[in-house]
Amino acid sequence: MPPEDPWEQLRLATRARIGLGRAGDAMKVEDVLDFQFAHAMARDAVHAKLDIARLKTALPGAVCVHSEAEGREQYLRRPDLGRRLAPECFEQLPRGEYDAVLVIADGLSATAVMHNAVPMVEAVMERLSGFRIAPPVIATQARVALGDDIGEALGAKLCAVLIGERPGLTVSDSLGVYLTYNPKRGTLDSARNCISNIHTHGGLSYTTAADMLAWLMREALRRGLTGVGLKEASGLLGGETQAALAG
Amino acid sequence: MRNFAHGFRGETYRFADLKTVLARASARRSGDELAGLAASSDAERVAARVVLADLPLKIFLEQPLIPYEEDEVTRLICDTHDAAAFAPVSHMTVGQFRDWLLSYEADSAMLAALAPGLTPEMVAAVSKLMRNQDLIAVARKCVVVKKFRNTVGLPGRLSSRLQPNHPTDDLKGIAASTLDGLLYGSGDAVIGINPATDNVQNCLRLLGMLDELRQRYEIPTQTCVLTHVTNAIEVMQAGGAVDLVFQSIAGSQKANEGFGVTLSVLREAQDAALSLKRGTIGSDVMYFETGQGAALSADAHWGLDQQTIETRAYAVARAFKPLLVNTVVGFIGPEYLYDGKQIIRAGLEDHFCAKLLGVPMGCDVCYTNHAEADQDDMDTLMTLLTAAGVSFVIAVPGADDVMLNYQSLAYHDILYLRSVFNARPAPEFEVWLEKMDMVDRAGRMKLPTPSNAVLQRLIGDSRNAA
Numbered sequence: 080m081p082p083e084d085p086w087e088q089l090r091l092a093t094r095a096r097i098g099l100g101r102a103g104d105a106m107k108v109e110d111v112l113d114f115q116f117a118h119a120m121a122r123d124a125v126h127a128k129l130d131i132a133r134l135k136t137a138l139p140g141a142v143c144v145h146s147e148a149e150g151r152e153q154y155l156r157r158p159d160l161g162r163r164l165a166p167e168c169f170e171q172l173p174r175g176e177y178d179a180v181l182v183i184a185d186g187l188s189a190t191a192v193m194h195n196a197v198p199m200v201e202a203v204m205e206r207l208s209g210f211r212i213a214p215p216v217i218a219t220q221a222r223v224a225l226g227d228d229i230g231e232a233l234g235a236k237l238c239a240v241l242i243g244e245r246p247g248l249t250v251s252d253s254l255g256v257y258l259t260y261n262p263k264r265g266t267l268d269s270a271r272n273c274i275s276n277i278h279t280h281g282g283l284s285y286t287t288a289a290d291m292l293a294w295l296m297r298e299a300l301r302r303g304l305t306g307v308g309l310k311e312a313s314g315l316l317g318g319e320t321q322a323a324l325a326g
Numbered sequence: 327m328r329n330f331a332h333g334f335r336g337e338t339y340r341f342a343d344l345k346t347v348l349a350r351a352s353a354r355r356s357g358d359e360l361a362g363l364a365a366s367s368d369a370e371r372v373a374a375r376v377v378l379a380d381l382p383l384k385i386f387l388e389q390p391l392i393p394y395e396e397d398e399v400t401r402l403i404c405d406t407h408d409a410a411a412f413a414p415v416s417h418m419t420v421g422q423f424r425d426w427l428l429s430y431e432a433d434s435a436m437l438a439a440l441a442p443g444l445t446p447e448m449v450a451a452v453s454k455l456m457r458n459q460d461l462i463a464v465a466r467k468c469v470v471v472k473k474f475r476n477t478v479g480l481p482g483r484l485s486s487r488l489q490p491n492h493p494t495d496d497l498k499g500i501a502a503s504t505l506d507g508l509l510y511g512s513g514d515a516v517i518g519i520n521p522a523t524d525n526v527q528n529c530l531r532l533l534g535m536l537d538e539l540r541q542r543y544e545i546p547t548q549t550c551v552l553t554h555v556t557n558a559i560e561v562m563q564a565g566g567a568v569d570l571v572f573q574s575i576a577g578s579q580k581a582n583e584g585f586g587v588t589l590s591v592l593r594e595a596q597d598a599a600l601s602l603k604r605g606t607i608g609s610d611v612m613y614f615e616t617g618q619g620a621a622l623s624a625d626a627h628w629g630l631d632q633q634t635i636e637t638r639a640y641a642v643a644r645a646f647k648p649l650l651v652n653t654v655v656g657f658i659g660p661e662y663l664y665d666g667k668q669i670i671r672a673g674l675e676d677h678f679c680a681k682l683l684g685v686p687m688g689c690d691v692c693y694t695n696h697a698e699a700d701q702d703d704m705d706t707l708m709t710l711l712t713a714a715g716v717s718f719v720i721a722v723p724g725a726d727d728v729m730l731n732y733q734s735l736a737y738h739d740i741l742y743l744r745s746v747f748n749a750r751p752a753p754e755f756e757v758w759l760e761k762m763d764m765v766d767r768a769g770r771m772k773l774p775t776p777s778n779a780v781l782q783r784l785i786g787d788s789r790n791a792a
Contacts, residue, residue: 093499096724097506104741121695155660247731
């Protein structure tokens with residue numbers, strides 16, 4: 080009988096790729112291919128496109144806009160363009176009396192949006208009774224700050240951007256949410272609140288993330304701010320949500 | 327006022343000032359394009375190099391690129407310049423300097439004596455006239471040896487930082503990744519953790535674990551938790567086991583303020599670490615990280631191209647006698663270094679420039695998932711850097727950093743590099759590996775089988791670490 084793999088116990092303590100074998104000095108072929116698979120999933124997520132038709136079916140009344148970045152390559156090279164709404168898109172966003180707008184943005188992982196955005200929007204909407212919510216906005220070649228142009232054009236008091244996070248080798252479909260009070264071009268990142276790591280492989284659940292977001296949105300409206308000041312007030316939250324917000 | 331212009335085939339290329347010549351002469355990279363500083367065509371880029379090659383080296387002493395009055399890094403560079411050391415090359419143009427660096431006359435001793443006479447701007451300038459092979463050939467001649475509990479940077483040696491990061495700083499998980507790395511002979515530069523939670527209490531906890539591990543096995547190396555320098559000062563006041571003080575630095579005062587540091591706070595931390603007298607064979611107690619793009623991302627680049635302002639960070643490093651410095655070359659993302667070609671060039675530039683200035687440069691050979699790069703590019707860069715005599719490289723289990731979510735080198739890669747170049751670990755660490763019965767008769771790291779006695783013992787210990 081072969082002796083027990085001494086690494087088995089240690090692997091319970093870390094996701095790191097420990098105790099791999101060797102082929103001479105190199106990694107074994109199965110480990111090389113496993114790594115390549117994870118990297119390929121991450122790269123595919125970066126370069127994937129949103130399935131707009133599917134999102135529009137799931138989100139009735141949604142409006143589609145895009146940033147000034149033309150294509151993925153320019154998006155990756157020029158973050159500044161991904162933060163600005165293309166001029167021709169402003170007319171699709173008529174000003175209204177809105178408390179909030181939800182923006183569904185591709186960011187660095189369209190895969191994350193396709194997997195998680197719709198159930199997340201549904202979970203949040205259930206918790207926002209009494210809010211005047213603008214039609215959802217689907218944004219492509221979008222960075223977080225694109226929500227500032229969108230929120231400002233609509234005249235919304237709050238903008239929540241649900242965006243695909245930079246894929247890692249372990250998880251390539253993680254969604255983040257960035258909430259901004261009084262969104263307008265030039266808002267500093269320190270004036271936003273972020274909920275990250277929303278996915279179904281051991282990440283934050285839709286329920287928990289939606290609870291946090293709804294709490295943040297109500298408090299942001301009541302206090303008239305988002306960012307560091309609001310994060311400190313999140314001490315009022317329960318243990319799990321608080322911990323997730325801190326991370 | 328000097329006229330920066332060059333005519334070629336009826337076209338005249340004009341450049342507004344010295345920093346524009348440098349920026350336009352830089353190899354193409356996305357960060358300079360993002361900043362609006364890059365050459366607008368390949369011909370303009372080469373024209374800028376032709377202009378640069380004819381400029382006297384002295385011009386960089388006469389025309390500071392960032393005003394002396396407004397920037398403490400400029401003041402540091404000017405005030406510590408050693409005119410006597412500069413004398414042998416003071417009459418040269420940048421182009422002549424490039425040829426001289428490659429000449430047989432410019433040997434290791436000459437280059438070491440010259441280092442205090444060079445400024446970052448001179449070094450960045452000459453690097454723009456050098457092909458990749460030139461950057462390798464000259465860097466290889468620059469010997470920068472540093473000591474704490476072992477000796478890093480000797481010719482024929484390659485050290486590595488063992489980076490056992492964990493997403494929740496779990497002690498058992500960190501111990502497991504550390505043990506794994508030691509079995510590949512990694513860890514002679516430092517065993518260094520990037521903490522997931524960066525506060526004083528957590529640093530004390532992590533440092534305590536690393537120090538206990540190091541002492542139990544009498545490992546002749548140094549440990550580090552890469553926390554902010556102001557935290558490190560508090561940790562030392564609380565009696566924490568700080569071998570090395572870590573800090574990220576950049577090439578302008580404003581960029582350093584973005585990192586929350588000044589030269590005086592670095593001095594304070596260095597003094598505190600020196601007073602602990604933890605080094606056994608040397609007192610090089612500082613560890614810095616740098617990387618092209620940091621200044622631009624903090625809007626603190628003063629209109630300088632990203633490679634020139636990066637090189638100014640090495641003047642900051644040099645002032646504090648560091649044991650280790652590394653560029654985190656591919657970490658910053660494709661808006662600064664777009665693809666494998668740009669990352670490879672930047673890695674070689676950073677290493678060359680630092681070594682020529684007398685800084686013990688290592689490299690985190692790495693990339694993120696949104697860059698146009700993969701393991702093949704990392705193979706190329708690590709191989710070239712080892713040919714260039716890099717002081718150390720960073721390694722993690724299976725090339726996958728599960729805390730910072732990017733790809734660095736694998737522990738396996740250290741075996742490959744040492745094998746291909748016949749490069750050995752730091753001498754004190756090499757003796758320890760032999761003592762631990764981890765090396766076979768051919769000098770290779772033994773393949774730890776499950777029944778291996780050393781492995782059994784180490785694993786038993788790391789299970790109990792927490």
